[in-house]
Amino acid sequence: DQQVKQNSPSLSVQEGRISILNCDYTNSMFDYFLWYKKYPAEGPTFLISISSIKDKNEDGRFTVFLNKSAKHLSLHIVPSQPGDSAVYFCAARSNSGNTPLVFGKGTRLSVIA
């Protein structure tokens, strides 16, 4: 069963507009959430993260929001740029020891110029 779900396989956004990528999780033991960006033929690259004690973290054009009661997080990119076109993975980590990251299936973002 998927503990981390990204229900939108793809998203298209116009350059300059906001991109919103969504992620839901089921495991209430998750205490740290990350977003990774992946270009073709490259490994995932860390983008931004958020601890479960926060509800928002911002880094430049990227903001991650966490709604613990809904077990939902979202990544906002504003303004979107063509170079943001990539696959975005949501990942989560459990608070029980050195557990590995659990990834969603990814959302392919296309930013159209």
Added chain:
Amino acid sequence: DTGVSQDPRHKITKRGQNVTFRCDPISEHNRLYWYRQTLGQGPEFLTYFQNEAQLEKSRLLSDRFSAERPKGSFSTLEIQRTEQGDSAMYLCASSLIAWEQFFGPGTRLTVL
């Protein structure tokens, strides 16, 4: 370049052959992870090392898979008697802090 490196980047093999992949982590990172990614999926955890100790293995890691990190630096992942279902991207990641994992470019395995 001081990032995570993986070798080879691509491997094509025939079913039943053995293959070995190498990962060189970022030099000061004591944690090393192997993941597998298939088409349309996110990376799935295979195994984890802290220094030279293999601390966790996924149920995905069948008996045909073995991983080592002999001196706590580079790691190898070997797949014996490859099957077509083993075709995937094999990703290595390293970290100092458990959740801040830095990924290599991956090795794409194709089993014919």
